[in-house]
Amino acid sequence: MAGSHARRATTLPDDGTPTDSKPKHVDRRPTVPDDHDYDAKVPQPKKMPTPKLSLNEGEVQAFRHLAHSIVSRTLAHECEFRQLGCPEPNSKEWKLLKRQDDLSVYKQRASIDSKTYTVKCVGTLEGTLEDILFGTHSKNRGEMQATAAYLHSSHMDCAVLNVLDSGTDEDPYRQVALKWFIAETFGDARLVKHRDWFNIESTGMGTDAWSRRYGYFLAKFTDHPGCPPMPENSDVIRGKMAMCCIYRQVPGSKIVDVYAKGSIDLGGGMPAFITSSASCAMMFNMAVSMDSAEAKRLTKLALQHAQREAKETERKAEADDEHESERSQKLTTESVIDLLAASVISSSTTSSNGAKTKAPKTSREPCHVCGKKPAMSKLVRSSHRNCGICKERACSKCNIKRKLFGRSGPVTVSCCKVCILESKRLSIDPREPCPILP
Numbered sequence: 001m002a003g004s005h006a007r008r009a010t011t012l013p014d015d016g017t018p019t020d021s022k023p024k025h026v027d028r029r030p031t032v033p034d035d036h037d038y039d040a041k042v043p044q045p046k047k048m049p050t051p052k053l054s055l056n057e058g059e060v061q062a063f064r065h066l067a068h069s070i071v072s073r074t075l076a077h078e079c080e081f082r083q084l085g086c087p088e089p090n091s092k093e094w095k096l097l098k099r100q101d102d103l104s105v106y107k108q109r110a111s112i113d114s115k116t117y118t119v120k121c122v123g124t125l126e127g128t129l130e131d132i133l134f135g136t137h138s139k140n141r142g143e144m145q146a147t148a149a150y151l152h153s154s155h156m157d158c159a160v161l162n163v164l165d166s167g168t169d170e171d172p173y174r175q176v177a178l179k180w181f182i183a184e185t186f187g188d189a190r191l192v193k194h195r196d197w198f199n200i201e202s203t204g205m206g207t208d209a210w211s212r213r214y215g216y217f218l219a220k221f222t223d224h225p226g227c228p229p230m231p232e233n234s235d236v237i238r239g240k241m242a243m244c245c246i247y248r249q250v251p252g253s254k255i256v257d258v259y260a261k262g263s264i265d266l267g268g269g270m271p272a273f274i275t276s277s278a279s280c281a282m283m284f285n286m287a288v289s290m291d292s293a294e295a296k297r298l299t300k301l302a303l304q305h306a307q308r309e310a311k312e313t314e315r316k317a318e319a320d321d322e323h324e325s326e327r328s329q330k331l332t333t334e335s336v337i338d339l340l341a342a343s344v345i346s347s348s349t350t351s352s353n354g355a356k357t358k359a360p361k362t363s364r365e366p367c368h369v370c371g372k373k374p375a376m377s378k379l380v381r382s383s384h385r386n387c388g389i390c391k392e393r394a395c396s397k398c399n400i401k402r403k404l405f406g407r408s409g410p411v412t413v414s415c416c417k418v419c420i421l422e423s424k425r426l427s428i429d430p431r432e433p434c435p436i437l438p
Contacts, residue, residue: 117263161178241282
């Protein structure tokens with residue numbers, strides 16, 4: 001879902017009646033089901049238990065079967081598509097909606113009376129199979145908040161309601177979970193209501209009948225009494241989406257083949273052009289997953305550098321304390337008095353000559369990537385910047401702005417090319433806590 005506005009939604013009491021009859025004072029903000037005190041707009045969750053759905057064994061097996069059947073059916077369609085040589089969709093059955101880079105989204109031609117229609121996305125993405133799954137992976141509310149804030153500009157609130165299956169040594173990316181999130185839509189909330197979504201998500205890797213490896217991602221709307229739609233008099237409508245993606249790594253390259261099918265129903269009688277735009281945004285969001293994975297890698301690298309720097313600072317502090325302790329034992333009472341007097345004289349001299357103190361000169365350190373020195377740094381501001389991860393100086397050609405994961409939302413920093421390349425070599429395991437800056 002794309003597009004966000006300053007107008008926000010309100011939390012309604014359990015009886016569904018507004019707390020204030022004056023419209024101008026109503027803060028329109030929905031919240032997580034059964035958790036009405038949660039402030040949705042702040043990405044950092046409050047310290048309260050994440051809502052959980054109580055499922056019996058029969059419901060768990062039913063959800064697992066639903067996810068498995070949809071992925072298996074989409075995989076069969078994808079295998080047939082590959083065996084036919086990845087042909088262009090029949091123009092009589094499929095209409096091209098939009099192209100973005102190497103991805104194309106097609107709409108299945110249907111009757112005018114149909115409220116929903118199937119869309120298909122085919123093409124390629126630059127990256128790895130692991131990254132496209134890692135970019136969307138989240139195990140709890142905190143991780144989902146940080147990931148959703150990066151993936152969706154219209155994200156407002158979310159929650160992991162239940163995790164049915166988790167990663168294993170054979171497939172660390174495996175997950176079957178029930179998730180809820182809410183997003184802003186186009187226009188003022190008084191005119192266009194927000195949408196919330198209750199989906200079953202399934203991710204993982206496998207091998208097909210020809211022993212070829214693939215990855216998959218499924219998000220399918222579902223129903224459960226523990227997460228009912230918002231009251232009719234609220235400003236939130238329950239949307240319905242279904243999206244299943246099959247990914248394959250092109251051998252010997254950093255290219256991922258994409259095959260995805262899905263549908264979306266915004267509800268509320270939305271115009272067709274908005275539904276089409278939402279369908280394209282849903283499919284093109286796969287490309288953002290690659291960027292999200294890079295952000296997680298860079299965040300992990302930044303945390304590693306910060307930990308090393310903290311240990312080095314602590315080590316130096318301990319060494320200085322030991323040196324100062326040895327030195328203080330040698331000081332006599334007279335020498336302590338002399339030091340105090342010298343300190344007073346020094347401070348008074350500094351304060352009287354404060355106006356004459358010159359500002360520090362602009363650093364002329366060369367770029368640690370290419371060795372280029374800043375030109376005319378005495379006259380103009382240096383074009384070199386400190387890398388936000390390793391703190392080394394890098395020129396304008398060797399530093400790139402990237403977003404890192406933060407508790408309060410994505411954090412934009414300048415990263416040198418060395419750190420970007422180093423992050424790609426990091427080993428990742430989605431079962432570990434998601435790297436998030438404090």
